[in-house]
Amino acid sequence: MxxxxxxxxxxxxxxxxxxDFSSSHKVxxxxxxxxxxLSIPNLSYESLDSTDGKALEFHVRFYNPFVIINAASYTDVDRCEIHQTEAWAVNVGAVKNLVKVCxxxxxxxxxxxxxxxxDGEKGPYSEDDPPNPVNFYGKTKLESEGVIKQSGIDSLIVRTNVLYGFGERxxxxxxxxxxxxxxAGEKLKIVTDQLNNPTLADNLSECILEMVERVFPGSFTSGGQNISPATILPSR
Ligand SMILES: NC(=O)c1ccc[n+]([C@@H]2O[C@H](COP(=O)([O-])OP(=O)(O)OC[C@H]3O[C@@H](n4cnc5c(N)ncnc54)[C@H](OP(=O)(O)O)[C@@H]3O)[C@@H](O)[C@H]2O)c1
Incomplete structure (x- = not known):
């Protein structure tokens, strides 16, 4: 396994x-x-701050994974504006650590x-559209993509959008x-000037499992829109 x-x-x-991965992989x-x-079989849990490069290296050496999936992020868009140093450390610094071990x-x-x-001026966006982040969160994530692309490692960058679903805490x-x-029986107030592709986290996870099983062996050539509402950028 x-x-x-x-x-x-x-x-x-x-x-x-x-x-999803625990049914066919050691996680x-x-x-x-x-x-x-979560309490599921085939799962070992390690408390790890991914900004800590030494700790990351230790666990990678110990477990020897063939793939790393980076779902950690500083995801609070508003807090990213206020806590820019911390947001950069997680969204960019930790990615540099991951690239190094990879x-x-x-x-x-x-x-x-x-x-x-x-920037949201047009859409839906494809992989080839020029990025232009208008907030600090977007800037950190774009920088992280650049770090990965420049490294030449085997990678997939999955750009997703309004993730939703149920989970533990x-x-x-x-x-x-x-x-x-x-x-609560409250009236809803929702913005009317935004178009999105809300993505069920369960669906995206299944797509990522499929990508690991089918894409990395090299058979994937599509731009990705027909796989999921996410945009997928293969490294090769
Ligand atoms: N949610 C969305 O609508 C959305 C949309 C587009 C893209 N994405 C991207 O999709 C990915 C997954 O999103 P999600 O909604 O599942 O995020 P999430 O629920 O916020 O989960 C992120 C996890 O990363 C952890 N984390 C934060 N800093 C860390 C660090 N230094 N080291 C290790 N773990 C750390 C968080 O812990 P704490 O909870 O303690 O901070 C949290 O458990 C992220 O890359 C995000 O940028 C999400």
Whole structure:
């Protein structure tokens, strides 16, 4: 059974990835928290701050994954504006750490990025559209993409959009917010000037599993829109 290391394993997407991969892989789930939020077979949990390059190297050497999926991120867009140093450290610094271990040990990297790398003036966006982030979160994620592309490692960058779904102690997402409002009998106030492709985290996770099983052997040539609502940038 091959080993996959997942960062951000306690987040919404991370939890789905852990479940899906554990049926066919040994999963090394990592996150900041002291313990896993999931109890599933084939899963080892390690508390790991991915900005800590030495700790990352230690776990990678110990578990020897063939692929790392980076679902860890500083995801609070508004807090990114206020806490820019911390946001840069997680969204860019940690990615540099991942690229370093992937280069050294020939590990493949799947990295999660976002539609926030675009300015929202038009859309839907394709892989070839020029990025132009208008907020700090988008700037960090675009920089992280650049770090990966320049490194030449085997990688897939998956740009997703408004992730939603249920999970153990996950942050509030659009679906959870809607349900909270409905159950409180409150009137909804929703912006009317935004178009999105809300993406069910369960679906994206299944797509990522399929990508690992089919794309990395080299059979994938599509731009990705017909696989999921996410945009997928293969490294080759
Ligand atoms: N959610 C969306 O709508 C959306 C849209 C587009 C793209 N994405 C991207 O998709 C990916 C997954 O998103 P998500 O919604 O599943 O995120 P999430 O629920 O916020 O999960 C991210 C996880 O990463 C952890 N984390 C933060 N800093 C870390 C560090 N230094 N080391 C290790 N773990 C760390 C977080 O812990 P704490 O909770 O303690 O901070 C959290 O458990 C991210 O790359 C995100 O940028 C998300």
């Amino acid at each position: 091959k080993t996959v290391l997942i960062t951000g394993a306690n987040g919404l997407l991370g939890q789905k990835l852990c479940r 090394v789930a990592t996150d900041l928290h002291p313990e896993s939020r 280069l050294e040990r020939k590990i493949k990297l799947i990295h999660l990025s976002t539609d926030h790398i675009f 996950v942050k509030k997402n659009f679906l959870l917010w809607l349900l909270e409002k409905f159950s």
